[in-house]
Amino acid sequence: xxxxxxxxxxxxxxxxxxxxxxxxxxxxPRAQPELASERMEAWARYLREQAVALGLPVLDTSxxxxxxxxxxxxxxxxxxxxxxxxxx
Numbered sequence: 001x002x003x004x005x006x007x008x009x010x011x012x013x014x015x016x017x018x019x020x021x022x023x024x025x026x027x028x029p030r031a032q033p034e035l036a037s038e039r040m041e042a043w044a045r046y047l048r049e050q051a052v053a054l055g056l057p058v059l060d061t062s063x064x065x066x067x068x069x070x071x072x073x074x075x076x077x078x079x080x081x082x083x084x085x086x087x088x
Contacts, residue, residue: 018044021062 023036
């Protein structure tokens with residue numbers, strides 16, 4: 001079986017919580033409140049559903065600091081790289 005070629009990163013594990021976390025981050029530290037919109041939520045919902053349907057790994061960053069999220073992403077990518085190397 002070929003390993004997945006993509007990784008989907010979300011801000012939280014549940015759709016409602018995802019919206020709240022994303023909006024808080026956009027209005028706060030990221031200073032991009034214009035992106036906290038229903039259109040953004042619809043796009044995020046679509047991407048999340050596609051990732052689940054395709055069986056892609058999903059990384060929940062809602063409870064992680066920026067540094068912790070970066071480290072979790074690094075570990076996930078290393079795992080995917082090792083998997084790809086062993087399955088060719």
